[in-house]
Amino acid sequence: MSESSESTIESGGIGLSEDALRTLKLVADDEPIPDDDPGLRDLRALHAVVPNTHRPGHWILLDPQQTAHNLLWRGIEEVTGILDRLTHVPKITEALTVEHERGRWRDGVGSEYIEHADQINARLDQIMASATEELLTAQPRKRSKSLLTMALPRDSALLERGCKMRTLYPYSARVGVHEPKWMREMAKRGAAVRTLSIPFPRMIIVDRRHAFIEDLVFDSSPPHSGWYVTDRPVVEWMSMIFDLYWTRADPWSEPLDQAGRLTNPIQRSILRELVAGLDQKQIANRLQISEKTLSNHLTDLRTKLRFKTTYQVVHWWATAAENSSALELRDGEPFPNFPGTEGP
Structure with a gap:
């Protein structure tokens, strides 16, 4: 096959090569054509000819309008397939971006993305085991009995070492199923517990040098994923935010209603x-x-x-x-x- 024939047929272009034009005349003149003729190959690729079953070696030229119709449909099918494949590009890009960002942030100097709750708890156990000053925790949502049971010995051990502990819970925890028992136990051990009636973010801060916060970066991250932050200015800023909420909270041991007010x-x-x-x-x-x-x-x-x-x-x-x-x-x-x- 000539170079021009290859470029018009095999590369996906639509046209008649010089070989195809020469063979087309032989077909029209009802001349015999060998099967390996390059022009015949081009015409067959266009579905422009079919073999004459009664006369081997001879070929029949199909209606040009039907050939054109077939070529148009083939082109439409190819374009449709390309467009269908292109619709997947945004999803592919999103998936690649998420993993790229995850990897980039995971190795950041001041923060580390941790995907699963058990990994966060393991890291928290490690950090709290060496804590020497204070633990600040803000828990804005209800906590299960299993989580509170797991936290009780860990938090108690920290208090026994002489560390301070301040914990914020939502107002609803006062009438919760499991939180009141935990609050009473921790208050007996020296922890300061308060409840807050306005929304606040979840955070855990150890010695004002280590912080654990919820993930707000990835839309598709697991519900208990989070970030371990060690950047000192950021952790200090978070501690200040905690103190801001702390000043607005009510101590667990005090009654909620205050004299002279209609509202609590x-x-x-x-x-x-x-x-x-x-x-x-x-x-x-x-x-x-x-x-x-x-x-x-x-x-x-x-x-x-x-x-x-x-x-x-x-x-x-x-x-x-x-x-x-x-x-x-x-x-x-x-x-x-x-x-x-x-x-x-």
Whole structure:
């Protein structure tokens, strides 16, 4: 086969090579053509000719319109196949990017991605075994009995070595199934436990040098994956954020209601979220309480205020003296000192 024939047929181009044009004339003149004729090969590739079964060596030229129709359909099928393959490119790119980023961040200087909960617990056990100063934990969601049982001896051992421990739980933990028992036990051992009625992030900080936080980088990561952070400025910043939430939390040992107020901390959080535009289902999820508990709190407020609707309660809250962030600070306990915000 000539170079021009190969370029027009085998490379996927559509056309008639010089060999094909020569053979085409032989077919039209009903001349015999050997099977190895390069022009015949080109014509057969185009499905332009078929063998004459009654006269071996002779070929029949098909209707050109039918040949063109067949070529068009072949082209459409090829283009469709290419487009179908191209639709997979974004998914391939996403998968490659995730793993590329995972590998790049895993070896970062100040942070390490850890995919599974058992790996995080193993690393946490190792870090806490050598802790010498303080453990800070913020647990915004309900914890299972198995997790609390596993944490009890580890946390107790840290306190027995003379380390301090401060733990934040959501308001709902006060009436939880397993958390109250853990809180009582840890409080007896010297841990400081508080509950918070506003949403807060999950974090564990050891000696203000090691931190474990949730993964917010990968969309498809396992639910209990996280990052182990050792970058000193970042860990110090996280410790400051923890202190900010700590000042707004209620000690576990103190009663929730405070004299002279119509609202308790969780009710004030509910009202703030309503003003922010969240519905009751969203608020219950953010505050880690059931929708029934949330409804009971609103009913209690309507009864105290002698209102018929929640809208009236929200209107009252807009100008109420209790609608103040200062109420959430502990008595005599100022906000954490943020760098760059000191007075003259």
